[in-house]
Amino acid sequence: MTFPRVQPEPVYRNPEAVARAVGGKARGNRVTVHAPGHKKGSPEISILVDPSAPRGLLVNCFSGEDPVAMKDWVLAKCGEPEFTPGDRSERPEPRAHLKLVRRAEPPKPFNDQYLVARGYHRSATYDYTSTDGEVLFEVLRYEHPTDTKTFVQRQPDGHEGWLNGRGDAVPYRLHELAANTADPVFVVEGEKDADRLASLGYLATTVPNGSWPEDLSVLSGRTVYVLADNDATGDKKAVVAIDRLSGIATAYRIDLPGLPPKGDVSDWLDAGHSQDELEELCLSAVPIAANDNAPPGKPLSIFEWTVDRFVGEAPAVEYLVDGVIPLGIPGMVSAAGDTGKSFALLELHRRVAFGSGIYAPPIFGGRVVSEGVSVMITSEDDANEVHRRIAALDEKGDRFSSAGKRMIVVPLPSAGGARAFWKEDRRLGLIETDDFKRICDQLHSIEGLRLVTFDPLASFAHVALNEDPTAGQFVCSSLARLATETGATILTAHHMRKSKAPIETLADAREAIRGSTALVDGLRLAYAMWPADEARAKRTCKSLGIHYQPNRIVLGGVVKANGAARRIMSTYARNESGLLIDKTSGLGTSAPAQDDLRTALVIAIEAAANAGAPFTKTGASGLFEMRERLPEELRRIAKGRLDALAAEALERGEIVRSAAKGEKTAKWLDVPGGLFAIGLGNFTTGAPR
Structure with a gap:
């Protein structure tokens, strides 16, 4: 019906x-x-x-x-x-x-009279063939004396005639690619350029009207050079080509030097450039960094990781900043606006690249103990501002010596503008961008790389860091992999949200870091800096003998660390050029806050255990009995208060009682995860037991 x-x-x-x-x-x-x-x-x-x-x-x-x-x-x-x-x-x-x-x-018979009537004439015919050389369809190029060129596709009708359109897309010059599987392949934007390169003896291809075929097996495992035209469309098509080749071939992007606007490889060759120049550019190119481009890694076997493989003494932690910032980890320096973190980070880079004297004040709570190449990429300061800051920091002119090559500062506003390193793709989800992969390739090539900083993180991460924990985890994993592969400490500068109540403790500072908790949890270390409240700042200025100014006194400390780190609150004072100078040692005669005293005690207990001479809470090796080994601010307090500080630290889990090898009683004090806490501690000769 x-x-x-x-x-x-x-x-x-x-x-x-x-x-x-x-x-x-x-x-x-x-x-x-x-x-x-x-x-x-x-x-x-x-x-x-x-x-x-x-x-x-x-x-x-x-x-x-x-x-x-x-x-x-x-x-x-x-x-x-x-x-x-x-x-x-x-x-x-x-x-x-x-x-x-x-x-x-069904396709209609081919007819181009509508183009001919408007003054177009056919200037070229490009055959798309099967692997056997059979013509599957043609792309026809039409040109006009005044209008822009246009392209039309047609396919055989099986009776020596033609129909409109085509079937499935295939790579151009497919039969040549199939016949020669050894030589590298050039991918260009149009058939004209592919024919030009083929006339020089190269394998070259393109795709019809930008339509990439599903089947790219003919390019599987091959070396492919993507030649980008010099315009926005050419850049976009090159990016698409590399994306489609990812995981299939080893792809290189080639941007021809001296190419005029909207120019292509044919224009470049017409300008007098030679085949030798083209081949030299290809041989010196770096492959696009993508996980899929790398050869498949060795399959994971859990049976290779039984604990009996860990033979001998465990390697000691290497530090960039002694006791605070380890080497080869991803971390963060977070601060409130107008605090001076970027200037302080620049000074850290200067000390890593140029070294610092033994009398230099601490920076980020410690002394720089690892020197080498440092790279800072900033999206906020232009070249003029970086110049002014470097001149203020480098009064001796070390940058004009051979050490100057070891400190790299890239002011993105003066180097083409900000770049997205992480973003969300509609099709692929969260991705590392090509800009980030190129930066990683360059960082991998640096011998003796010790420190890399991205300032600020939000300028590089075009993802929902504040709302989406998955985005935070993705960025942190990317930074962790870069730190592991380069062996350098990778720091990001980040912002703290404005807090109604003043920040009084390191725990308060951690809560004030902007973004989802996954961002802080995903990094190995977080160091926070914030302006002291007015009353504390005025007391500090009076103790230091300097004039009070708003934001002159800044507090800072480690608010998160995976492993041992000095968790003491440092006090900074801003000097004439705006640099934050650590003045913590100069305030030793003033009475520290309770939290600061407890933190100092935890640090002293950790240091003693690491030295193979741990404390006990009481007794012959007790804290009060061995107080000459404690910092000055702890040596001056009464036994009852010292016991109370230790009891509070035990209750908070900041320290633990541990048993030494061969002993049953847990009496030695250490921090969680310390050598004595995990049963690997050894007493040094003559240490109290």
Whole structure:
């Protein structure tokens, strides 16, 4: 049984008239036009002029706008009333239990008279073949004396004639790629460039109208050089090509030097450049860093990791800043606005690259003990500001010596603008960008790299760090891998949110770090800095004998660490040039706060255990009995208060009682994870027991 359907009356329209009405271009019975507000790139709206369609028009939009709104816009341009969704006179629908399937219309005979009538002439024919050399379809290039060139595709009809369009896409010059599987392959933007390179004896290919085929097995495992045209479209197509080749071939991007705007490899060769230059560029290129480009790693075997493999003495922790910032870990320096963290980080880089004297004040709570190459990439300061800051820090002119090559500071505002290192792709999800992969390649090539800083993190991470824990974990994992692969400490500068109540403890500071907790938890170390409240700042300035100014006194300390780290609150004072100078030692005669005293006690207990001479809480090796081994501020307090501080630290889990080897009683004090705490501690000769 069939159901009667209401068929709309045919509406005949002239494609050229539709094109003029909407401001687009007509090709046969199809009109393409930019959507409202769009002016660049490929047209976003396709209009099929079809008498059987409602009002003679079928409208499709590819830019994400509301399809109904776009159809209304086209209808209004053509003098028609708006489209009404659900109107059966507009769009006849079958009964609910019937399902109509649109069948693809068979291709029509090829005809290019509509182009010839407008003054176009065919200038080239490009055959796309099978691996056996059979022509599957052709791309025809048409040129016009005044208008831009255009391309049309056609396919054989099997009777020595031609039909419009093509079947599935294949790489250009496929039969040559299949016949020679050893030589490298050039990927270019158009057939003209592929033919030019082929005439020089190279394997070269492209794809029809930017459409990459699903089957790229002919390029599997090969070396591919992607030659980018010098314009935005060329860059976009090169990025797409490398993305499609990822995991299939080893891809290199080649940006030809001296290429004019909108120029391609044919223009470059016409300008007098040689094949030798092209080959030299390819041989010196670095492959695009992508996980998929790397050879498959060795399969993971859990049976290789039984603990009997850990023979001999465990390696000691290497530090960048003694007792505070380990070497080869990802970390963060977080601070409130206008605190001076970027200047302090720049000074840290200077000390790593140029070294520092034994009388230099601590920085970030300790002394720099590892020297080498440092790289700082900042998206906030331009070259002039970096110049002023370097000049203020480097009064001796060390940057003009051979050591100057060891300190690299990249001011992105003066080097092409900010870059996204991490972002969310609609198709792939969270990704590392090509910019980040190129930076990683350069960092891997540096011998003696010790420190890398990205300032600030938010400028490089175009993901939802504040709301999405997954985004925070992704960025942290990326930084951790870079730290492991380079052996350098990777720091990010980050911001702290404004707090209504003053920050009094390191725990308060950790809570004030902006973003999801996954960001802090995912890094090995977090150091926070914040301005002291006015009352404390005035007391500190008076003790130091300096004039009080707002934001002159800054507090800081480690608020998170995976492993041993000096968790003492440091006090900084801003000098004339704006640099924060650690003045903690100069405040030793003033009475520290309770939290600071307890922190100092924890640090002393940790240091004693690491030295093989641990304390006990009481007795012959007790804290009070051995107080001459404690810092000055702890030596001056009464026995009862010292016991109370130790008891509070035990209750908080900041220290633990541990048993030494061969002993059953847990009496030796250590920090969680310390050598005595995990049963590996050894007493030094003559140490109290």
